[in-house]
Amino acid sequence: QVQLVESGGGSVQSGDSLRLSCAASGVRFSSYVMAWFRQAPGKEREVVAAIGWGDRSIYYGDSVKGRFTLSRDNAKNMAYLQMDSLEPEDTAVYYCAARLGFVAGPNAASEYNNWGQGTQVTVSS
Secondary structure: OOEEEEEOOEEEEOOOOEEEEEEEEOOOHHHEEEEEEEEOOOOOOEEEEEEOOOOOOEEEOOOOOOOEEEEEEOOOOEEEEEEOOOOHHHOEEEEEEEEEOOOOOOOOHHHOOEEOOOEEEEEEO
């Protein structure tokens, strides 16, 4: 079982940046695809980005392409989501998730069996 702890959320203005961090423990980190999901009130949880083994396997949702950057540090068991040019539509609870595998893709939330507690991101106009 993977333990995941997110940090870095907060309240910012439109156009600002935030970096979310996800600390993983309890497993061989490099064997897991790491992902960020988000859920806004009244909406389904959606995948924001996912990263597999190595920087070549990265997936971004259409709404964040060109603005968000996902990276991982296998030596530190950390995943990072750099969010730039934030918009009010990015307001949501952001969750770190993990699943066994090496290739990242637009996998549904149901395919991930390890979740963090979530961190709130609020972007005001």
